[in-house]
Amino acid sequence: MKTTPSKLQILSIDIGGSSIKATILNSKGDLTMDYKKIATPNPANPDNVVKAINTLVKDYPAYDKVSVGFPGYVRNGVVKTAPNLGNDYWKDVNFRKKLEDALGKDAQVVNDADMQGLGVVSGKGLEMVITLGTGFGTALLMDGHLLPHLEVAHHPVSKGRDYDEYIGDKALDEIGEKKWNRRIRKVFKILKTVFNYDYLYIGGGNSDLLDFKLDKNMKIVTNADGIKGGARLWQEDKHPVTHTAMATPTK
Missing domain, CATH: 3.30.420.40 (ATPase, nucleotide binding domain)
Structure with a gap:
């Protein structure tokens, strides 16, 4: 059956x-x-x-x-x-x-x-999801639909370092939580200016280490919340990007 x-x-x-x-x-x-x-x-x-x-x-x-x-x-x-x-x-x-x-x-x-983004967003407006862990993950969704993936993690952010190098696990181990949090504040300002998101969701194991108050349109989410996105991948109207076939070159 x-x-x-x-x-x-x-x-x-x-x-x-x-x-x-x-x-x-x-x-x-x-x-x-x-x-x-x-x-x-x-x-x-x-x-x-x-x-x-x-x-x-x-x-x-x-x-x-x-x-x-x-x-x-x-x-x-x-x-x-x-x-x-x-x-x-x-x-x-x-x-x-x-x-x-x-x-x-x-x-x-x-x-x-x-x-993770599919699992946590409200489906209203431009929503951004980031993960703070081994590296720096990002996702953008508009009204619940995944937008084409951008590897923001590999964009230079400071002195030639990309986001992975600047705020990933290795950086956290090297500089400690206090300085790492200062860097995170800087990153959040950049994201707010560049993406003008309606809401920002923050996941990943290191999100628990944030020591400052978040804006009203920011929220920490758990890995358990994020893994729920696996179900929405099979809802045809929620993930047009994942099913887009690679274009065939025209002659």
Whole structure:
């Protein structure tokens, strides 16, 4: 019997620089089980990551579809960059196909901040989602629709350093929380000026370290909130960008 969209069970996976998390969602994005995690393998090449995912989900309940948030630039399921896992391992890897072959289910793979954005936004106006973790993730949505992904993390922000280098985990370890928070304040001012968002959502493990009051149109969100975006990837009207085919060159 064919599964109807309202009955879909979706395996939602969030791949991070330090851990891989997964849960099962229903079509509304509700967790049907607590999410579990496993350490991201080292080296974090495609084969090792697929093996880790198989190990993590081997005893999970049955699911119909797979949604993956990936820490890098992804186009049509093909990874273009993976700075926190190893660009050399991942460039032009069709990760969607690898997962479909390994798990035997249709899969969607998008940038991790994009998936988190689908899980947390209100769907009204221009909303921006950032993640503060191993690196700096960003997503933009207009009225709940994903906009084309921009790798803001690799834009220079200070003395030739990009955002990953300026406020990522390595910078936090080097300079400490107090100076890191000063840098975050500077970054927030830049984002407010450049993007003129209606609302900013702040996720990632390091969001807990913020020591200053946020504006009224800013909010900290959890990884559990973000992983819910895996369900919205299968709602056709919510993610036109993820299904856009690569243009065929005209002669």
